[in-house]
Amino acid sequence: MTKFPSHLSSLIAFLRKWPGVGSKTAERYAFHLLAWEQDELLQLADLLVQMKKKIFPCHECYALMEEGDCRYCNLSMRDPRVLCIIASSKDLFALEETHAFKGLYHVLGALLSPLQSRNPHALKIDQLKSRIERLGVQEVIIALDSTLEGDATALYLKKELETLPLLKVSRIAFGLPLNSTLDFIDGGTLIKALIGRQSL
Amino acid sequence: MTKFPSHLSSLIAFLRKWPGVGSKTAERYAFHLLAWEQDELLQLADLLVQMKKKIFPCHECYALMEEGDCRYCNLSMRDPRVLCIIASSKDLFALEETHAFKGLYHVLGALLSPLQSRNPHALKIDQLKSRIERLGVQEVIIALDSTLEGDATALYLKKELETLPLLKVSRIAFGLPLNSTLDFIDGGTLIKALIGRQSL
Numbered sequence: 001m002t003k004f005p006s007h008l009s010s011l012i013a014f015l016r017k018w019p020g021v022g023s024k025t026a027e028r029y030a031f032h033l034l035a036w037e038q039d040e041l042l043q044l045a046d047l048l049v050q051m052k053k054k055i056f057p058c059h060e061c062y063a064l065m066e067e068g069d070c071r072y073c074n075l076s077m078r079d080p081r082v083l084c085i086i087a088s089s090k091d092l093f094a095l096e097e098t099h100a101f102k103g104l105y106h107v108l109g110a111l112l113s114p115l116q117s118r119n120p121h122a123l124k125i126d127q128l129k130s131r132i133e134r135l136g137v138q139e140v141i142i143a144l145d146s147t148l149e150g151d152a153t154a155l156y157l158k159k160e161l162e163t164l165p166l167l168k169v170s171r172i173a174f175g176l177p178l179n180s181t182l183d184f185i186d187g188g189t190l191i192k193a194l195i196g197r198q199s200l
Numbered sequence: 201m202t203k204f205p206s207h208l209s210s211l212i213a214f215l216r217k218w219p220g221v222g223s224k225t226a227e228r229y230a231f232h233l234l235a236w237e238q239d240e241l242l243q244l245a246d247l248l249v250q251m252k253k254k255i256f257p258c259h260e261c262y263a264l265m266e267e268g269d270c271r272y273c274n275l276s277m278r279d280p281r282v283l284c285i286i287a288s289s290k291d292l293f294a295l296e297e298t299h300a301f302k303g304l305y306h307v308l309g310a311l312l313s314p315l316q317s318r319n320p321h322a323l324k325i326d327q328l329k330s331r332i333e334r335l336g337v338q339e340v341i342i343a344l345d346s347t348l349e350g351d352a353t354a355l356y357l358k359k360e361l362e363t364l365p366l367l368k369v370s371r372i373a374f375g376l377p378l379n380s381t382l383d384f385i386d387g388g389t390l391i392k393a394l395i396g397r398q399s400l
Binding site: 004005007011019027034038040041043047050051054065089090 | 206288
């Protein structure tokens with residue numbers, strides 16, 4: 001005997017596939033949805049069904065885009081001399097929020113991860129290289145997570161991109177996040193912050 | 201300018217209405233859904249649209265039910281002498297999981313809450329009373345949360361149900377949850393546990 005009505009159980013099973021959602025949270029969401037108006041449920045369902053049709057990766061930079069031209073590949077608005085390599089489209093939106101970067105982006109879509117059997121092939125490095133040459137990029141900024149996977153991928157990218165002539169390769173800085181205190185930061189970050197110190 | 205593609209923003213806005221979901225979590229869910237197969241999205245959308253048609257409250261006990269007869273109102277399976285009053289259908293499933301209660305249920309659907317302007321009218325007390333008389337219930341067990349709203353509602357129910365002849369009204373016990381230690385329990389619970397002590 002299932003605990004909940006079977007339709008509710010199916011919905012809960014779907015919600016449990018979401019990141020960080022366990023049984024209790026999925027049940028909470030499902031019961032919450034039961035109290036929604038049918039009209040709202042229809043709208044949400046429609047958004048889900050239309051999603052893949054409305055949002056898709058740009059063929060050039062692989063960032064998510066809607067109909068029309070990719071706004072991040074528009075050379076009249078963006079500086080093609082600097083290319084920022086990021087892991088996912090979500091990172092792009094985080095960077096755009098800062099209004100501090102006006103160059104082009106390249107979304108890798110994945111990080112190297114032997115445990116999840118994602119090898120260099122997944123990064124489509126040849127497409128990246130040919131894009132860099134075609135655009136005449138002068139500097140590549142690697143903006144990947146400061147995780148094992150991010151570090152491994154950054155190292156791999158550096159080695160691969162070194163073979164291209166006259167290209168500067170950098171990685172975003174590690175150090176103290178703003179408004180944090182020394183006594184709460186981990187040792188690894190502190191070492192990185194010391195090594196990366198900047199003259200005042 | 202919106203941060204995300206507009207379709208994604210709409211989806212995030214919908215997900216933010218869920219309990220305990222803020223912007224960051226809604227964004228995480230939305231990006232996760234982007235990676236789903238269209239087929240899965242269709243199934244999830246269908247579950248949402250069909251939900252209200254497939255699951256609805258029983259006209260007798262107000263518990264959620266599917267097509268057919270309400271399994272909690274089946275007098276050949278349940279004991280009509282005991283009626284358990286609960287706030288929501290979710291509580292019913294928690295109680296059923298224990299296999300410790302074989303009586304009937306009555307789902308209030310709401311608790312008294314002056315702050316959310318839910319007054320006694322919301323509890324439909326007349327329907328509850330007539331149901332108790334019709335079924336010949338001998339004991340009512342109030343199984344409401346141990347919160348301010350739960351306490352207020354329990355008190356109100358007790359006063360109302362006292363007017364019915366020969367009816368025993370009880371409330372589930374307060375005390376230490378199993379596997380907890382005295383030094384971690386709050387004072388209020390400890391007082392309740394002392395008062396409700398049982399002879400060994």
